[in-house]
Amino acid sequence: MIEARQVSLTIEQTTVVKDMTFSFTKPGMYGIIGPNGAGKTSLLRLMSGAAQPTSGSMLLGDKPISAYPRKALARTMAVLQQGGLPPVGFSVRDTVAMGRFAFQGWFGDEREDPSPLIDSALNRMGLIELQHRPLDRLSGGERQRAALAQIMVQNPHIMLLDEPTTYLDIGYQVQLLETVHEWQRERGMIVVAVLHDLNLASLYCDQLIVMKDGSLYASGTPETVITKELVHDVYHADAEVIYTEPGGPPQIVLHRAGVGMKEKPILDRMQWIQPIGR
Numbered sequence: 001m002i003e004a005r006q007v008s009l010t011i012e013q014t015t016v017v018k019d020m021t022f023s024f025t026k027p028g029m030y031g032i033i034g035p036n037g038a039g040k041t042s043l044l045r046l047m048s049g050a051a052q053p054t055s056g057s058m059l060l061g062d063k064p065i066s067a068y069p070r071k072a073l074a075r076t077m078a079v080l081q082q083g084g085l086p087p088v089g090f091s092v093r094d095t096v097a098m099g100r101f102a103f104q105g106w107f108g109d110e111r112e113d114p115s116p117l118i119d120s121a122l123n124r125m126g127l128i129e130l131q132h133r134p135l136d137r138l139s140g141g142e143r144q145r146a147a148l149a150q151i152m153v154q155n156p157h158i159m160l161l162d163e164p165t166t167y168l169d170i171g172y173q174v175q176l177l178e179t180v181h182e183w184q185r186e187r188g189m190i191v192v193a194v195l196h197d198l199n200l201a202s203l204y205c206d207q208l209i210v211m212k213d214g215s216l217y218a219s220g221t222p223e224t225v226i227t228k229e230l231v232h233d234v235y236h237a238d239a240e241v242i243y244t245e246p247g248g249p250p251q252i253v254l255h256r257a258g259v260g261m262k263e264k265p266i267l268d269r270m271q272w273i274q275p276i277g278r
C-alpha cells in the first residue's frame, strides 16, 4: 500500500508537488496523467523514495519510504525510469539479470538459479532473439522492452513506471501495457504508471490521478475523469469523448486547434464517413 499524506516537494524555491493526499491500497493499475511540467515524475520520485517530501509523508505500508533500506525496498518495489536504459555495451540478457541484484549476496550469488525467471521475462518482452545483443545496438523501443524485462525479474509487489511507452510504436505500446496488465493481475500487484496518452491510460488503468501545476486536479475511474472539460481545462485542447462499446473505456478524439466541430454531435459526423463501395 502506498499512501501520500499532504505531500509537498519544493525544489529551488518552486513547489513542484503541492499538498497531495491519496492512497493506492488495492492491487490494480493506477495512472498519473497531466500536462508537461505538472509534477508527475516528481510525484513518482517521491513514491519511489528517490526524493524526500519537503512536508507531509509518503508511506509504504505503515512506514515512511525513507525508513526502508535500499535492498529491502528493491525487493518490494521496482521502478522504470523516464528515458529507460542507456545505450551501453552490456548484453540484453546481462542487463535483465541485473534486476536480480536485490536478491543476491555479497558475491552476486543467489540461492535459486534465476535463469528460468530471466528466460520468462525475455520471452514475455519478445527479446529471446536479441538476448546476446549489446544495448548500444538496439533501437530505443527494444531498449525500453529490455528495461521492462529487467524490472520484471525483480518480482516486485509494486511497480512504478515513468512513461513506459516512450519510444514504442502503437503496436508495442498496446503490447507492453497488455503484458503489464496481465502480469499485474496474475501477481496482484500495484502498478503506478505516468502516461501521456489519455486513450491508453483509459484503456488500461482502473483509477487515474490527474495533476495540474503540482496539485491533484481530479481522481477516479477513467469514465469519471476523462471528459471533454478535462481535456480543455488541463491540456487546453479540444476533443470529443467517445465510447466504442457500451460500458467500455472512454476514448478521446482530438480536434485541430480552433477548428472544432463543436456543435455537431459525433454520431452525426460519423455518418459522413462511408465505407468504400457503398
Ligand SMILES: Nc1ncnc2c1ncn2[C@@H]1O[C@H](COP(=O)(O)OP(=O)(O)OP(=O)(O)O)[C@@H](O)[C@H]1O
Pocket (backbone or CB within 6 Å): 011, 012, 016, 034, 035, 036, 037, 038, 039, 040, 041, 042, 043
Ligand atoms: N531537479 C530539478 N530542479 C529544478 N526544477 C525541477 C527539477 N526537477 C523538476 N523540476 C521542475 O518541476 C516541475 C515538475 O517537473 P516534473 O518532471 O515532475 O513534471 P512532469 O509532469 O513529469 O513533466 P513531463 O510530462 O514534461 O515529463 C517542472 O516545472 C520542472 O521544471
